[in-house]
Amino acid sequence: MHALADTAPAHGGRRAGVVAWLLLAPLALWLLLFVVVPMAGLVVYSFCQRDDLGRVVYDFSWENYARVFDPIYLKILGRSIGYAALTTVICIVIGYPVAWYIARQRSPLRERLLLLVMIPFWTSFLIRTYAWIAILKSEGLLNGLLQFSGVVTAPLSLLYTPTAVVIGLVYAYLPFMILPIYGSAEKLDNALVEAAHDLGAGPIRAFSHVIIPLTWPGIAAGIMLVFVPAIGMFAITDLMGGAQVPLIGNVIQNQFFRARNAPFGAALGVVFTLLFILTYALAHRRRRATTA
Amino acid sequence: MRPPPLLPSFWDRWSGLRLLDAGLGIWTGLVFLFLYLPILVLVVYSFNDSRLNVVWEGFTLDWYGRLWDNTRIARALKNSLVVAGFTTVLSVVLGTVGAWLLHRYRYRFGSTLQTLIAVPMIMPEIVMGISLLILFTTAGLKLGFFTVIVAHTTFCFPFVLIAVQARLQGMDPALEEAALDLGATPVRAFFLVVVPYLRPAILSGALMAFTLSLDELIVTFFTASAQVATLPLLVFGMAKVGLNPMLNALSALFIVATVAFVLFSEHLRRLGRRAP
Known part of the structure; x- marks a missing residue:
């Protein structure tokens, strides 16, 4: 979605006068109040302490950040990044050929196939996750089929496993990888691929040296839409992993409700935001390097 | 080979x-x-006449009937519709007027503002949820309809704004100039010439805002109280407990609504492309 900033219109037209500013004021104030101020508040909170009742004490300290680097939380953070990275890689491997295939089709079929991606894209991830619970639960469909056909005698515990979490994440985020890659693949000029062939590049070399760099903007956008949200996604890990595989999103959520330690939760939120910015910068740098 | x-x-x-x-x-x-x-x-x-999902025991509409009678679900649906309704109206107003002003006038800090508008769209939902929760608790606001609607509008209106902006780029400036030359005030020209031209974009932006709000779980999770629990919050709670045929029925209805939404948006998109 970072492409949006690039396509922003040049701010042309007349210079804004007092009236134009007054008209824009609600929007500017809204962004200030509900985007800028909350982010500043998050940072302030992350340096605060809490008292025994869970109330926030405005007392500057680095303690919350020191706690983030506690081995327990580092492990959870590492695991969250690992799961998100695995999900992203699987989504690219599964989704890239699909996006490529759809982009190569002629017009009516292409739009229809694209529509088939749009439907899961817009269907609530919660409902799509629930669909998998119905399949994987011990009294669910898959176990029923396995027992009915005599493959197993006792139900397997398929849900509440790391595999279930990854299935849930991949299932939820796959359309978010296919669509941006499709966007890039559709714009790709076939003549460039043919030129690579004519110059003697085999299919693999053409793919790695021509196609991948040219569709990188789509891949980068896909990474932003899959990797970052997957790190913080606590709902899917809650539903598919039970309490077995806590990820960073579950810990953050806990700090604000059960553990009542908002400052520590805020510190984790800030760390997560920094990770998000880092990913964004990396995806962008590679992109600039390839388009240059 | x-x-x-x-x-x-x-x-x-x-x-x-x-x-x-x-x-x-x-x-x-x-x-x-x-x-x-x-x-x-x-x-x-969702049409299976059995409490468990495994065996097919015949066709029934019973789960849909129970869905209808369930007061908790009915209330959550009402909450969701109230939130999505207000969010859509606010998003359309903020997004359309904002896009028009940014297109029409040159603002100092215009590009900063443009970047800031994109932030809620790409920011991780959980970070947005906790930062707004901190704002609301620090300001002493009680969580309720107001806080949820504010939170939803914050991430929904940029989608309307971007959609409208895309359509504005293809607009002939002569359209508005002609109206002004013929003696229309800028406000009249906006409502009588610009808004009709932007209608497909406004409509698809509104649809997007409505759907995004209706589906949103994470941000709602942090900014809603139990009294204003929306449908996704209720579904999340129910799904945690386990399988529930009523949830199958509810999900099926949601899926049908989503398919209708996607087809309608596609129709709008085509319409928007064809129009002058």
């Missing part, structure tokens, strides 16, 4: 690229199967 000499006439047509293409087609089909089979199972089993 070279055609074997024994079957030249047949294998010529199946050069390496064609084989690759067929393979890609099969792969795409399998991925669609992976994407749709679970949803399909859910819909089919």
